[in-house]
Amino acid sequence: MTDPQPRHVPAAGRQNAARLLLAATLLLGICLAPACGTRPPAASDASSRATDLYIAKRYTEALAAAEREAATSSGIERERAALIAGQSAFALKREPEADRWLSPLRTSTNDEIAGNASATLGLIAADQKRDGTAAALLGEASRKLKGDDAARAGLFAGDAFERLGNRPQAVGLYQKALTDARDAALKQTIQERLTGRFTIQIGAFSTRAAAERALGQNARAFTRAGLPTPAIVQTTDAAGRPLFAVRAGDYPSAIAAQVAAAKVSVRTTVVSSKR
Numbered sequence: 001m002t003d004p005q006p007r008h009v010p011a012a013g014r015q016n017a018a019r020l021l022l023a024a025t026l027l028l029g030i031c032l033a034p035a036c037g038t039r040p041p042a043a044s045d046a047s048s049r050a051t052d053l054y055i056a057k058r059y060t061e062a063l064a065a066a067e068r069e070a071a072t073s074s075g076i077e078r079e080r081a082a083l084i085a086g087q088s089a090f091a092l093k094r095e096p097e098a099d100r101w102l103s104p105l106r107t108s109t110n111d112e113i114a115g116n117a118s119a120t121l122g123l124i125a126a127d128q129k130r131d132g133t134a135a136a137l138l139g140e141a142s143r144k145l146k147g148d149d150a151a152r153a154g155l156f157a158g159d160a161f162e163r164l165g166n167r168p169q170a171v172g173l174y175q176k177a178l179t180d181a182r183d184a185a186l187k188q189t190i191q192e193r194l195t196g197r198f199t200i201q202i203g204a205f206s207t208r209a210a211a212e213r214a215l216g217q218n219a220r221a222f223t224r225a226g227l228p229t230p231a232i233v234q235t236t237d238a239a240g241r242p243l244f245a246v247r248a249g250d251y252p253s254a255i256a257a258q259v260a261a262a263k264v265s266v267r268t269t270v271v272s273s274k275r
Contacts, residue, residue, distance in 0.1 A: 050084045054091075063088035079105055079113050087120055095124050106140070115144035119153050126160060135160035139173060142180070151181035155190055162255035170253075197273040198257040202230060202246040202266060204237075211244035218266050222248050225264040247271075 050069055053062035066088060069081035086101030098120065105117035122137035138157035142150045154177030161170035171194065178190045192198075202218050205211040211232045219230050230248040237243050250273055251257040257270040 050081060050088075054084055054088055057091075059088045059091040063092065076110060076113075079108050079110065083113055083116060086117065090120055090124065095127070098124060111144040115141045115149070115153070118144065122153070122156065122160075126156070131160045131163045135164065135169070142173065142176065146180070148181055148183050148186055151177040151183075151186055151190065153177075154180065155186075155193065158193060159255055162253050163259075167253070192272050192274075193254060196254075198251045198254045198270055199247045199273045200227070200230075200249050200251075200257055200261045200264075200268050201271045202248070202268055204235065204243040204245040206241075206243065208232065208244045211246050214246045218246070221264050221266050227260055227264060245271075247273075 050062050050065035053059075053065055056062075063085055066081045066085035070078050070085060073081060082101050082105055086098045086105070089095070089098035089101060102117040102121050105113055106121070108114040108117070118137045119141035122134045122141060125131075125134035125137055135157050138153045138160060142154035142157055144150075145153055154173045158170040158173035158177065161167075161173065174190055174193045178187060178194065181187045181190055203211075203214050205214065215230055215232060222228065222230055228249040230246050233245045233247050235243050235245050249257065249260060251260065254270050261268045261270060
């Protein structure tokens with residue numbers, strides 16, 4: 001009989017996970033994330049076509065359409081097209097090209113455009129492990145955007161400061177983000193950054209036997225990496241059903257837990273110790 005599958009699937013590739021998390025969740029005004037379905041406001045039929053292609057994840061075509069619109073328009077219409085071009089280039093992992101389109105938009109008189117450009121550039125910097133630049137750009141975006149968009153930018157700016165070891169700056173950004181946020185789940189995430197404790201989770205299983213197998217298979221890797229030995233912790237899922245989680249360590253921030261998790265060659269995710 002095979003092991004029951006964990007109800008919470010562990011995340012793989014921690015170095016790529018940060019970028020994917022940012023791109024998947026930072027829905028800043030005009031659609032920033034490659035996977036997001038928010039429709040940017042269109043200034044013309046051409047830019048609307050570029051937007052439709054972008055939302056459909058046809059990034060190469062979206063980039064070409066946005067380039068054509070940028071070449072034949074001016075003012076705010078050109079800036080909107082340039083933003084779509086830059087975001088499409090980012091989705092295609094053509095970061096120098098994205099930077100070329102987006103950097104001039106940081107001084108746009110339209111805060112939505114300027115904020116989204118700064119946020120995307122911040123994601124690029126974070127992806128390149130330039131955390132000082134990422135913190136500055138995402139912080140800039142959080143001041144220009146509003147509501148949950150500003151909160152997400154502030155959250156990720158705070159995370160960049162955490163990676164730099166600057167907890168006071170991170171806390172200031174988290175506090176502002178908490179004030180900006182409207183979404184309940186987002187508020188909880190930010191609150192956990194401020195007051196929560198975090199742990200490394202190998203998996204969460206429906207039976208203790210499955211958790212014990214996972215513990216036995218992975219404990220040695222944690223010991224070799226100089227990390228705390230994993231243990232089984234009983235918790236519950238969203239429906240209140242019992243789960244047996246295999247977890248290791250207790251850390252003051254999600255970033256600290258992520259840094260520790262990167263030392264071990266085991267598929268893990270970082271979760272709140274309170275969950």
